[in-house]
Amino acid sequence: MANDLFTYTMRLADDAAILSQRLAGWCGHASHLEEDIALTNIALDQIGCARLLYAYAGEIEGKGRDEDALCFNRNEREFTNLLLLEQPNDDFAYAIVRQFFYSAYVLLFWQALKSSKDERLAGIAAKAEKEAAYHLRHSAEWVVRLGDGTEESRSRIEEAIEFLWMYTGEMFEMDEVATALAEQGIAVDAAAIKPAWNKSINEVFARADLSVPTGTWMQTGGRNGEHSEHLGHVLAPMQYLQRAYPGLVW
Amino acid sequence: MARASAHLATPNASDLLEKARAAAASVVDPEIPVITIEELGVLRDVAVEADGSVTVTITPTYTGCPAMTVFVMDIEVALDEAGFEQVRVETVLSPAWTSDWMSEAAREKLRAYGIAPPVGSAGSTGLFDKPDVACPRCGSLKTERISEFGSTACKALYKCGSCHEPFDYFKCI
Numbered sequence: 470m471a472n473d474l475f476t477y478t479m480r481l482a483d484d485a486a487i488l489s490q491r492l493a494g495w496c497g498h499a500s501h502l503e504e505d506i507a508l509t510n511i512a513l514d515q516i517g518c519a520r521l522l523y524a525y526a527g528e529i530e531g532k533g534r535d536e537d538a539l540c541f542n543r544n545e546r547e548f549t550n551l552l553l554l555e556q557p558n559d560d561f562a563y564a565i566v567r568q569f570f571y572s573a574y575v576l577l578f579w580q581a582l583k584s585s586k587d588e589r590l591a592g593i594a595a596k597a598e599k600e601a602a603y604h605l606r607h608s609a610e611w612v613v614r615l616g617d618g619t620e621e622s623r624s625r626i627e628e629a630i631e632f633l634w635m636y637t638g639e640m641f642e643m644d645e646v647a648t649a650l651a652e653q654g655i656a657v658d659a660a661a662i663k664p665a666w667n668k669s670i671n672e673v674f675a676r677a678d679l680s681v682p683t684g685t686w687m688q689t690g691g692r693n694g695e696h697s698e699h700l701g702h703v704l705a706p707m708q709y710l711q712r713a714y715p716g717l718v719w
Numbered sequence: 720m721a722r723a724s725a726h727l728a729t730p731n732a733s734d735l736l737e738k739a740r741a742a743a744a745s746v747v748d749p750e751i752p753v754i755t756i757e758e759l760g761v762l763r764d765v766a767v768e769a770d771g772s773v774t775v776t777i778t779p780t781y782t783g784c785p786a787m788t789v790f791v792m793d794i795e796v797a798l799d800e801a802g803f804e805q806v807r808v809e810t811v812l813s814p815a816w817t818s819d820w821m822s823e824a825a826r827e828k829l830r831a832y833g834i835a836p837p838v839g840s841a842g843s844t845g846l847f848d849k850p851d852v853a854c855p856r857c858g859s860l861k862t863e864r865i866s867e868f869g870s871t872a873c874k875a876l877y878k879c880g881s882c883h884e885p886f887d888y889f890k891c892i
Contacts, residue, residue, distance in 0.1 A: 503866035503876060510868040517783025521812070592812035596782050599815065599841070599892040607867045609846055673846075 473646045474587065475529045476549070477656055479539070480692060482522035483550035486540050487700070488571065489515035490707045494558050507607060508564070514600040521593045541711035545701050546694040553636035555691075555700045562615055562622070562629040569608035570633060573669045574640045576601040577662040586654040609673045616677025623679075631682060638687025641666075732767070739773045740765040742801035749789040750871050753832045756790060760820030763811060772805035773798055778816045781872040817841045818873075818891050829889055830855045835862075835877065837891035852888050854879035864888075 492512035499505035523536035534542075553571060558564050579601055582594035615626040641663045643651065650656030667681075674681050690696065710717060743765050744757035756762045756777065764776040775794050779787050791808045798806045818837040821829075826836035838850040852862050859881035869876040874887040 503868070506870075507866055507868040510872060513783035513785075513872060514781060515783070517779075517781065521782060588813070592815070595815035596779070596812055599817075600782060602842075603867055603890070603892070606846055610867075676847075 471529055473650050474655065475526055476646050477650055478522055478526040478529060478590070480549045482519050482526055482539065483548050484554055484571075484575075485515045485519035485522060486707075487548070487550040487703055488554040488568075489513075489519060490703050491554065491556075491558060491567075492564070495564065498558075500561055511568070511604050511607070514604070518593070518597050518600070521596075525589050525593070537711065541708045542715075545696055545704060548696065548700060548704070549692050549694055550700075551636070551639050552688050552691040552697055553633060553639065555697060555703050556633060556636065557699055557702075560625055560629065562625040563633065565608050565611040565615065566626060566629040566633050568604065569612050569673070570637050570670070571640075572601055572605035572608050573673075574637075574662070574666050576605050577665050577669075578657055578659065581657040581662060585656070590655065605669075612673050612679070613677045616674070616679040627679065630679065634682040634684055635686060635688045639689050639691055642689065642692065644692060735771070736765065736767045738801055739767050739775075739798060739803055742797045742803070743773075743775045743794055746790065746793045746797050749786050749793070751829070751832065751834065753828045754821075754825050756794075758822055758825035758828070760816060760818075761790065767803075770805070771803065772807065773803045774807045774809060776809045776811055778811050778814075780816050784872050786871070818889065821889075833886060834874065835886060835888040837889050839891055841892050850891065852877055854882060854884065855886055856884050857882040 489512045492508050492515065495505065495508040496512075497505065499508055519540065520536050523539045527534045527536060527539055551571070553567060556563065556567055576598065579594040579598035583591055583598060585591040585594065612626065615622040617623075641659045643658065643660050647656050647659065651658045671681055688697075743762055744755055746756045746762075748754055748756065748759055748761075759780070761777050761780060762775070763778050764774075766774045766776075768774070775798070777787075777790060777794070787810070794808050795806050819840050821837065829836045833855050835852050835855045838852055849864065851860050852864075853860050854862050854877075857879060859879055861880035862877050863880060864875060864877050865885070866876040868874075869887050873890055875890050876885065877888045878885045
């Protein structure tokens with residue numbers, strides 16, 4: 470049980486940390502100054518969320534690993550984030566669609582986790598929910614703007630939607646760890662929030678006259694540490710300092 | 720907003736507590752120096768133990784808010800200056816901070832400082848709804864959101880269509 474709770478908390482922490490690092494990659498590179506600030510502000514919220522979750526996971530584990538040890542001293546195969554979140558920043562449309570798919574999901578996820586029997590997770594969820602709400606608003610507005618924009622913006626967001634769609638199935642998977650914790654009233658039944666997620670996606674896509682992909686084949690593996698080739702490239706710059714100078718503090 | 724609880728039985732317990740509470744409540748937001756952490760709703764509790772040590776409980780506005788570190792340092796300094804040597808600052812997450820906790824007086828101070836205060840109450844808007852934000856300079860409602868994100872986590876960037884000034888809006892969460 471403690472082991473399941475550690476595993477579960479680490480998944481959520483890794484999601485926040487990896488997405489944060491991806492978003493931070495836009496610093497100085499976004500389309501305009503306001504968007505640069507927006508994406509890095511979202512990154513900051515994700516760092517805050519990751520810190521709370523890693524710190525809690527470290528306490529559950531009880532081996533003296535703090536938030537930094539858990540974030541910076543683990544290898545790719547030990548990371549259990551969703552594959553969606555490690556996908557590259559190839560194009561602004563990719564970053565927006567990645568954020569939109571995830572925010573639409575995680576808002577529902579935090580809303581459900583708020584009533585977890587685990588008080589710490591419930592407390593973190595109540596904070597994170599408020600932030601996910603405006604992350605969703607930001608990305609949804611961009612989905613509409615790009616989809617309803619020029620021929621160029623529309624073709625690029627369509628390509629991003631088509632490519633990232635196969636990474637959305639993983640969000641709703643329930644494995645043994647999640648199922649066992651859900652039965653105890655601790656974890657969220659992720660499969661149960663899928664209809665609401667579909668509704669949210671459909672509504673926003675309809676505003677921009679974008680089609681929801683019909684593909685049913687989904688990528689999986691992130692929760693077991695099986696990643697795309699991209700994760701190592703996310704970790705390298707993120708972990709460099711602590712790997713090269715272990716324990717270094719500012 | 721903050722509760723004050725005494726764990727002391729000595730005659731001047733309430734005086735000490737009041738002194739500690741006043742010191743903690745005097746700390747201002749480093750990024751919005753016109754409002755205190757008490758007015759912001761960040762300060763949740765101040766307790767003075769029998770040995771004279773103080774525990775200050777605060778709650779973060781946003782999970783990644785960098786000002787939290789500064790809050791902790793400033794609280795320690797304020798209490799030290801008030802004569803309390805042993806100070807502990809604890810952070811709690813529940814109940815989650817909301818901009819609804821800001822008093823009318825605090826909202827007025829924000830406006831006078833040039834920041835539009837939160838409109839309405841948290842969680843009351845739909846995905847594409849936009850609040851009617853009044854320009855803090857000229858009061859016009861002919862304003863436009865430039866970005867959901869501004870100079871700090873708690874603010875969005877707006878501009879006024881009447882006086883043409885850009886301004887920050889303190890988000891309603």
